[in-house]
Amino acid sequence: xxxxxxxxxxxxxxxxxxxxxxxxxxxxxxxxxxxxxxxxxxxxxxxxxxxxxxxxxxxxxxxxxxxxxxxxxxxxxxxxxxxxxxxxxxxxxxxxxxxxxxxxxxxxxxxxxxxxxxxxxxxxxxxxxxxxxxxxxxxxxxxxxxxxxxxxx
Numbered sequence: 001x002x003x004x005x006x007x008x009x010x011x012x013x014x015x016x017x018x019x020x021x022x023x024x025x026x027x028x029x030x031x032x033x034x035x036x037x038x039x040x041x042x043x044x045x046x047x048x049x050x051x052x053x054x055x056x057x058x059x060x061x062x063x064x065x066x067x068x069x070x071x072x073x074x075x076x077x078x079x080x081x082x083x084x085x086x087x088x089x090x091x092x093x094x095x096x097x098x099x100x101x102x103x104x105x106x107x108x109x110x111x112x113x114x115x116x117x118x119x120x121x122x123x124x125x126x127x128x129x130x131x132x133x134x135x136x137x138x139x140x141x142x143x144x145x146x147x148x149x150x151x152x153x
Contacts, residue, residue, distance in 0.1 A: 002116050002148050003037060004028040006140070007054070008045030013133045017141035021128060026148050040116065041065060042082070043144045045136070047072045058082035063116065065143045067136075068093040085113060087143035089136075095143045098125055100135050107142040117150040 004026060006014045011030030018028045031039070034053050042058060043065040044051050056079045058064055066073050068086035077084070087095040094113060099106035108125045115121050130138050 002026060002040040004041040004043065004144050004148065005031040005035060005039035005054075006043040006045070006144070007031050007048055007051050008043075008140075010045060010134065010137045013137040014043065014045065014141045014144075016131070017128075017133045017138045018144055020131070021141060021145040022148065026145075028144070041144055041147050043140055044073060045140050046070055047076065052076055052079075055079050055082075063147050065140070065147065067140065083113070085143055085147060087139050089139075095139070095146060097135060097139050103130060104128065105130055105135055105138045105142070107139065107146075109146060115147050115150060117148075119150060121146055121149075 015028050015030050041063045045067050055076055060081050062082040064080055064082040065085045067088050069088040086093040094111050096108050096110055097105055098108040105128050106125055107128055109121055109123050112120055112122050128138055128142050
């Protein structure tokens with residue numbers, strides 16, 4: 001089973017959204033310092049000091065999910081060996097939001113990619129619910145969930 005780690009000031013918010021999407025079947029936690037466990041899916045919502053220490057520890061079988069709207073993260077990617085999945089509000093991201101209301105966020109997979117279980121995630125839209133989380137937090141959680149989704153069924 002994959003272990004998902006989230007780096008960012010809204011990490012607890014994203015963790016709640018991710019656990020709701022995965023129905024609590026996938027381990028996820030907010031990273032504030034280098035973890036003692038190996039993370040398979042690292043979600044980086046912003047550049048924090050711990051991020052530069054974790055990116056080089058990711059292997060080719062791991063995933064790095066980043067906010068493509070945050071250009072500060074791009075210099076760190078030269079150290080990355082993991083599969084890169086981007087999310088954001090720009091149309092160049094792998095995963096974007098196509099519609100946002102007060103209660104829901106319509107997530108769109110723009111480009112096909114292979115999830116952690118080896119199956120292809122084809123372009124599609126799927127709805128997610130927002131509770132107390134921001135649209136950006138739900139979008140980050142949805143990106144991580146789409147990498148892991150077959151593990152939650």
